[in-house]
Amino acid sequence: MSEPTGAARRRGPFKVGDQVQLTDPKGRHYTFTLEAGKNFHTHKGSFPHDELIGAPEGSVVRTTGNVAYLALRPLLPDYVLSMPRGAAVVYPKDAGQILAFADIFPGARVVEAGVGSGSLSSFLLRAVGDQGMLHSYERRADFAQIAKENVERYFGGPHPAWQLTVGDLQDNLSDTDVDRVILDMLAPWECLDAVSKALVPGGILCCYVATTTQLSKTVESIREIGCFAEPQPWESMIRNWHVEGLAVRPDHRMIGHTGFLVTARRLADGVEPPMRRRRPAKGAYGEDYEGPGSGSGGSGDRG
Template sequence: RGLRRLRGLEHRARLRDRLRRGRGRDPVDRADRRPSGLPHVGHAGGPQCRGRARAHRVPYGGTPRAGCRGRVVTTRRGPFVVGERVQLTSIRGRMNTVTLAEDGAFHSHRGYVDHADIIGKPDGTVVLANNGEEYLALRPLLKDFALSMPRGAAIVYPKDAAQILALADVFPGARVIEAGVGSGALTMWLLRAIGADGSLLSVERREEFATIAQANVETFTGERPANWTVTLGDFAEVVPAATEPGSVDRIVLDMLAPWDCIEAAADALAPGGVLCCYVATVTQLSRVTEAIRATDGFTDPEASETLVRTWHVEGLAVRPDHRMNAHTGFLLTARRLAPGAVPLEKLRRASKVSYSDEDVEAWTPGALGERVMSPKRARKAVRQAVAAADAQRPDAADSQGSGPVE
């Protein structure tokens, strides 16, 4: 252990010396240190731009190209380029996401890091601040962005999003409908799962939530996906008008009262299609389960919840962490039966399958877990999400923009 510590100290000393030697170089010398094929944009010989240019995407496995200041670059591998988002993690585990600019710098109460020290470096590079503080530079993952993006409604956490994709068997090319877009976290997972050949229809009642979701998706992807449609209104009214009966592969309901949408979901789903409901409380779980059974058009619902517990592993000190991602919600899945098919009945079922008026009155929005948000807080979340998207969106003259919500 002492030898490893000594080697680590020597490595830090070499990095500090290298940083001090690089401080005295001019921008041309710094550009010469970049790998070939990555010009120092903004100086003589490099491409110039006015304002914000159109976002471009690098194909998976392709070679990224440098962009102009303000341009959004979406890459998956290769060295960091101008316009790309980078996640800087301190030695204490604090994460900050920055967009690389030629003359930019990341400032914190523990010093600053020049963007020029990151541009041209490979993913997973350790960079030093002016005071010697170390930061790990990585491309941000979707799970990190989902947990830190501006929120209107509560998000679907990564552990639940992964289960939804698995239990609902969301596949490339699928036609998917989600009700309750919220802040757009699950939307981004669904868009990634269905691919370019699939389609996603998101139905949302509240306009401010739809605006936040659109801004968050554009911030992460750099553009508005062409196969994604956001519609304002009630699920039971929107879906019959927007889809043909039996034409949808998967439906995900993340809403306060999913039992009101079971009939519309049954009409839209193709035989064998999957209905997935995400609810927060046991009262919701019980009621939506009985509502699905009452239609006689689905297999018997399967209910589950996902608990994730991380572990502390250091030598022989191996134990569960003191904190964990415990209950966030329940998942309920059922498959659509063919027309005229009769569902198989279980031999045993709970004795009480109906609800009294007192039960219904007890299901208030607060009791069912609806998040209460004041108009002031909703407007603030909208401003934050739109500002983040505008910071990386092309100017109005060169792009189509996010488009109005239908």
């Protein structure tokens, strides 16, 4: 039985073509691709790639300046933060939330719109596996090309589950019986009619938006279309901690707001969503409220 795509690049001794992440004594990372006969240069000296080829992961190499570097394969969260960018990448903390709360499973049929630089595509492909399907739509050809190169660099070549289409989702979507739809774009509400027809009953829609105005319009539009259960909006934040002896405290910096996530389940055809019991706050829909029908926004990547 053949290994899943990319699995051979995640284990065993270092090989030519592997991505290597070096960590210096100050914790800084440097990522490069192993090539026979090449040298890796830093301002603290250099060392030949051949020293790592055939060596086990977790080895330490020293430069000509006698500086030690720890050599490991980059984790996917490390890779997506260091890869070339067109649009802004989906941060690992949000990608992890999407995989969990959109319930991305092996073999799932997933549609993604707003590919950007290929960060989320890489996470989704690893989750659905070779037997799944990820059909990604990207309106900008230059972003699509960057994403393609980044994804193929990570997996070591084309992924059998991936199809990439250049164009707007609402104009090109032809997929049916889709399990999950992920929208990372400026105006996801413009795609709701199209994706609601593609999703299976019980399927999950997940939208990733940057601002509170986008969040409001997305949630209200999902309610208005009438074929989804009550949408769930949230955001996540990560705060690291400094732990050294008795000095245990939160770091001064944290990964705060990057975007909002909204998930909603597709109802069966002909079913109306149950009435919400919670009454809206007084003034929530006052004169200043601009609902889903007031104007439209652009589509495409957040970046």
